[in-house]
Amino acid sequence: MLSLNGEHLYRLLLDLVSVPSVSFSREENRAAELIYGKLAELDYFRRNPSYLRYLPAEGDPLGRSAVAALVKVSPEMKRTVILTGHFDVVDAGAYGPLKHLAFSPEELTKRVGELDIPQEARADLASGEYLFGRGVSDMKSGLALEMGLLADVSRTCDFPANLLFLGVPDEENTSAGMRGAVPWLVKLREEWGIEYSAALNGEPSVGGREIPAGAVYVGTIGKIMPFFLCVGKEAHVGDYFDGVSASLLAANLSLVLEGAASTSEEREGRSFPPMACLRFRDLVKNYSVTLPERAVAYYNLLTVEKTPAGVLEEMKAAAREALKRTLGRISEQNGLIRSRGGIAPRAKSFTPRVMDFGELLAGAKKKTPGFDGLLDEFLRSLPPSLDERERGVETASYLLDLAGEKGPLVVTGFLPPYYPPRLNNGKTAGERAVLRAVCRLREDGKEDGLDISTVDVFHGIMDLSYFGFQGNPDDLDALGENMPLWGREYRFPLEDLKQLDVPVANFGPVGKDDHKNGERIHLPYFLSTLPRLFRNFAFYVAEEAGREEPST
Known part of the structure; x- marks a missing residue:
């Protein structure tokens, strides 16, 4: 049975964990089927089967789907809170x-001390x-909590x-599940006649050992990956001294940015991590006593x-500085x-x-009859082992050949994935409603002797980033115009994202050592305390979303 009852939550958690739904595997489909099947057993969805859906991610190579389930409390109610994970x-x-025991929590807990x-x-x-x-x-504990509440x-x-309820695949890889679900959110809003008031996630937070208590995160950090083709x-x-080494150019770029x-x-007084290089290499295919003509670096x-x-302009400035330092060193030495x-x-x-990728693409198209066919x-011809980033780099290098561009030159643009930051600045009625709800929740926690902290920005990457773009929509266009294989192999719901503006919050179990061999949750908090707090x-x-604000 699905419910917020502690025993029911525990059994559901074990069932969910038993499916080894490693990201970018077909086991994710099994997890979706399990979730769909559990929800389909509810009397509500037997009476209202159209409100329970698989949401296929367009173009997904593994045919993965999200699972959506709407409980409409009355025919006329439009206000809707999303529970996602x-x-x-x-x-x-x-x-x-x-x-072999990683997906059998009870057995693993008995033996994890051996590690x-x-x-x-x-x-x-x-x-x-x-x-x-x-x-x-x-x-999966957060998912169980959301399914129990639903x-x-x-x-x-x-x-x-x-x-x-919106359960999605692939968050741990490039969030293909949530990117695929965004267009569905726009469609279902119209089909079901609903309005999105807020999106709540159930990712874990770390609590103290004395009295474990979660935190409420009211925003999430963004991530972008600039690349530089040197x-x-x-x-x-x-x-x-007749040439310029692309390796020297990439090295100077690293000194500017790393x-x-x-x-x-x-x-709010908190500094976030600076730029970090994730890949740095030349593009020489075979050994040669020739100065490397091309190198690539991409950054987190x-x-x-x-x-x-804004980032694109900053990266162009960094590229100009790296070129200046490179040519200056050559002249100096x-x-x-x-x-x-x-x-x-x-x-x-x-x-x-310095040019951006959009300019390179336009130049290659102009000089190449039958461009689309040649690109396809x-x-x-690319090895299937290359990931999205490496395929993008190889594509940019290929376009250099088509455009006939020569160095010294730096082409800058973006590689996937992209996560917009999603913040609560208290500027909209929806954002203020979430902040008022957080205050009420913290008062509930105090009654149990719990200090539920409030955190402005969740520092990990998560899918709440995709509930709308905050800022001038035109600023987002620079992403699509300057990302290799945009719309071909990396699908980003740019236009649909512009149609969403959903305040977010994350409140989940107390968990530790995610992604490590010590991954665990605090069971008493999850089974006894959190269900009431999460429902509240x-x-x-x-x-609060339905409360009218006083006029000013």
Whole structure:
């Protein structure tokens, strides 16, 4: 039976975890089928089968789907609170010899002490209050909580708003599930005649060991991945100063950007991590005593307020600085060699350029008859082992050939995935309603002796990013215009995202060591305390969303 009853939650959690739904695997489909089947057993969906749906992700290579289930509390009610979460997990390799038990939490908990786990995890294990296993914390306990609430409300329809459950695959990879669900959210809003008041997620939070208590996150950080295709000037290494090494250019770019304080954003006194390089390599296919002509670097940038358009301009400025430093070093070192009095050639003079990927694409199309067919043929020729980022890099390099562009040059743009930041600035009625609900929830916690903290920004990447774009919609266009394979192999619901503006919050179980071999949740809090608090929070969000604000 589905409900917020502790025993029912526990059994549901074990059932959900038993499906090894590792991200980007067909087991995710089994998880969706399990969730759909559990919800289909509810009397409400037997009476209203059209409100329970699979939502296929368009173009997904594994045919994965989200699961949507709407409980409409009355025919005329439009106000709707979304309960969302992901049912995929990271792989179980961290469990080593106990990998076969990773999806059997009770058995794993009995034996997890055999592994090399942190001392805090050992103390939690000795307490007998924690359940270990892959996905128990991130985030199948949160899904169980949401399904239990949906089931309870479906039996009474005594709630201040409709509830829409949305379970998605692939959050741990590139959020293909949530990206695929966004167009459905726009369609279902019209089909079902509903309005989205807020979206609540059940990702875990870390609590203290003395009195575990969760945190409420009212915003989530964004992520964008700038790439730089560095194009030098080929020359034999014996004629070093006749050319420009793309490796030197990429290295100078790293000195400009890597860990740079200027790339770190702040919000309410909290600094966020600076730019970090995730890949740095040349694009030389075979050994040669030639200066590398092409190299690539791409970076992770966590954002709070920056938009793709703004980041693109910053990256162009960084590329110009890297080119300046590169040519300056070549000239400087050439001068030092010549100053020694020996015979040495003077370094060649070059005019450096920076262009964005959109400009490169336009140039390649202009110079290439039958462009689309050639690009399709090129993509088919790429090894299937390449991921989305590497395919994008190879595509950009191919377009350089088609456009006939030569260095020294830096092409900058973006690689997937992209997550917009989603913040609560208290500017809209919906955002203020969520903040009032958080205040009411914290008062409930105090009655139980719990200090439920409020956190402005969830520092991990999560799907709540996709409930609308905050800012000028035109700023988002720079993303699509400057990402290789946009719309071909990386589908991003740009236009649909512009139609959503849904306040978000995350409130879930107390979990620890997600993605590690010590992943666990605090069972007493999850089974006894959290169900009431979670129901109350959803109730408060629904109630506050329907409350008229005093006119000013």
